[in-house]
Every structure is written in C-alpha cells, then in structure tokens.
Amino acid sequence: MASVEEPDFMNGPRTPLEGLSSSSEARALAVERFPKKAYCLVRDWTIFRIEVTTDELAKLHAAGQLPMILFAHNVAEDSQGRFERGDWVRSSMCTGFHDGVVLETRNTVYVLIGPGHEQPASLKEVFSFF
Secondary structure (H helix, E strand, O other), X not given: OOOOOOOHHHHOOOEEEEOEOOHHHHHHHHHHHOOOOEEEEEEEEEEEEEOOOHHHHHHHHHOOOOOEEEEEEEEEXXXXXXXXXXXXXXXXXXXXXXXXXXXXXXXXXXXEEXXXXXXXXXXXXXHHHO
C-alpha cells in the first residue's frame, strides 16, 4: 500500500503517548499474551477516540466494542502477511485496550511501538480519508 498524507483533522489536538521500545519486545508480548490471535506490530500510530453519543456508546458496549480505532503509518510486522513492512493500516473498532500498548479487535491485536498519539475524531472523519 502506498503511504498516505494526513488529513486536516489529524492536525488537531493530540496527546503524545509511547509504545514499546522494539519490534522484538512487541512480538514477544503479542505471542505470550494473545497466542491464538493474529498480530500486527505498528509504528507512527494514532489512536482515535471516536466521539459518540451516550446511546451510541451503549450500542458499542453491547456489541463488545470500544469507541477506538487505530491508524498507523508504518507496519513493522504482520503475523499473517496481510500487510507489507512500511504499509499503513487502519483497524476496525477495538474490543480492548491493554496496558496502553495493545489495541485488540475481533481478529487482530495491534501492538504499538515507539511514539504515537491519541486524539478525538468522529467516525465520519476517520472513514472519510482512510
């Protein structure tokens, strides 16, 4: 996949966060804690906290989801070969957020490496570009 340019909304207020220090540390965590799930190790990432109403939040929780989506500019490793090194990736809605470094979806765990950000966004904003 080709790299993407950041849309305007990604230049909004961001909270800096820090992932794990290396791919080897991220891989070990994924294999140890989530042995039956595919994993994707990512760099240059943003966690979007999706802005939802109280009713929308209740529906998400009822479906076992959190109002969070991950976007990463740089895949470091994908256990199933779905993405090449250096590709960008956007997750589906998350089902879990563990230890501040692992976002889980129904099918995959995304392990965060190095510096990244968290920021609010609407679903429309996230899906309009990526």
